[in-house]
Amino acid sequence: MSRRFVRPSHSPPSRYHPRRGLALTLTHAYHAARPSTRPRSHCVALSDAGAAFAWGRNDMGQLGVGDTRTRAGPTTVTGLKVPISSASTGKSHTVWVGSGGELFACGASKQGCCGPAANKKKETEMTPILVAGLPPVASVSAGGAFSLVIDRAGTLWAFGSSEGGVLGNGSDGAYNKAEGSIKMAYTVQATPTKIHKLADKTMVGCAAGPTHCAAIDDEGRCFTWGGGGYGRLGHREQKDLNVPTELVDIRATAVACGSLYTAALGYPVLRNGVVSSGGQATFYMWGRVRAASQNSWMYPQGEDDLRGWNLGTFACGAAHTVVAADSSVISWGPQCSCGELGYGEGEKKSSSRPKKCDDLEKMVVAQVACGLAHTVMLVDADDPVVAGLPEWTPVQVGISLYKILFHFKALLWESIILAPPPPATPTLLQFYCTPVAQYTLLPRPCVCMPYTIQYW
DSSP: OOOOOOOOTTOOOOOOBOBBOOBOOOSEEEEOOOOOSSOOOEEEEEETTSOEEEEEOOTTSTTOSSSOOOEEEEEEOTTOOSOEEEEEEOSSEEEEEETTSOEEEEEEOTTSTTOTTSOTTOSEEEEEEEOOSOOOEEEEEEOSSEEEEEETTSOEEEEEEOGGGTTOSSOOOEEESSTTOOOEEEOEEEEEEEOGGGTTSOEEEEEEOSSEEEEEETTOEEEEEEOOGGGTTOSSSOOOEEEEEEEEEEEEEEEEEOSSEEEEEEEEBOTTSOBOOSSSOEEEEEESOSOTTSOOEEEEEEOGGGTTSOEEEEEEOSSOEEEEETTEEEEEETTOOSSTTOOOTTSOSOEEEEEEOGGGTTOOEEEEEEOSSEEEEEEETTOHHHHTSOBOOOOOOSSOOBOOOOSEEEEEEEOOOOOOOOSSOOOEEEEEEEOOTTSOOOSBOBBOOGGGBOOO
16 A cells, blocks of 8 residues: 655654644544545544534535535534534544434545435535434444444444445445446445344444454454455455454454554463463554565464553554553554654654654553554643653644643644634543644654644
8 A cells, every 4th residue: 555645835844753732631532544545634522511623624524514614723513413422533524423322424425424314416414414223322433435333232333335345244335337347336335234243242342444344342252354455354364354254363352443454452362262361461463564575464463572561552543553551652663754653853764663652751641543644642731751842833834823721632743633722612522533644744742732733
């Protein structure tokens, strides 16, 4: 997969060291990067009162604010009439979970991403619409042009484009657009449908990559399906799988999908079928984990360099992985070039082996999230390590900077769209984003102080 990024001429140079970033009162941060020929970038944030805000790229109405104009800063999504408890961002669509279990969607609707109520005469839904046909929803994960939903009973549902078999219904939905044509198209399933292979299981977590999926049930069994290139499904072959298939070698507690690989935290299953759950959890990876010149990992293998660490939150970007372990931040990834690993100016930009981010040593991380080629972390604003980081003052591009005040700070490096808040700044509870490597590059972790929020 190409890792070529085109940077606008007004973009400032990369920064490779940790810096103090966006000051937000957050308890969770989520990023979903969807590589495409035309990268998208948008973010959403939720307040503790359930209010929703969105900003960033909006060419398909994915912000849900009623138009397709890019927003520089958090803009209230007034079309959501109920408190929002969680959300997820896809390539060009956004899905929102209401406090009562309702599911809403906005953005690109042609591929079924906005559910059955979308106007079939249009390609976009610029305000959130209700996705009908679901019981109360517990969580959601947006993929490239599809979404996975877990209801409160633990049933897994899917809707959107069937390309790659990501809907888990036994088919990739491919067909010729016209008789004699070699151009392929894929069926659209706008109405959420149960993934029948998992209907008898209670699912507790799911992850959607651009073209592959992973999910975990309440017994820790991990299932993968979708595009199998580079062994990213972990079944010792590169075959695409159109139905969820269990990985018999591990039991997982958490899972994440990169672009061409998958990672999970869990325990090994011994040959006699017993789960070796004593001791510390193992960090497993499979797919194109190392450089393109090295063999892919065709089945889950433990990352040896992380053995002995107490592993916490982790996330996968397109080609990089970041783990919070003990009081350290560890990052690695082949073919990285935008500072997403945060090693610092003059240090190497990529690493096929896990390496500590020295500037963040002894910092306690609440959560880490990775985008296409950037990293965001949530830490306590009073952490002395945060106070010791340099401030990031972004290059202003013709727009006034705004002031934003929160209790927690999001540590970030590489590219991210930062923006002004709405007039009344609420306490934010959660943060979701789909950024791309087109904007300000921060090669070193930094903290963007309240007056350095920027609009593009």
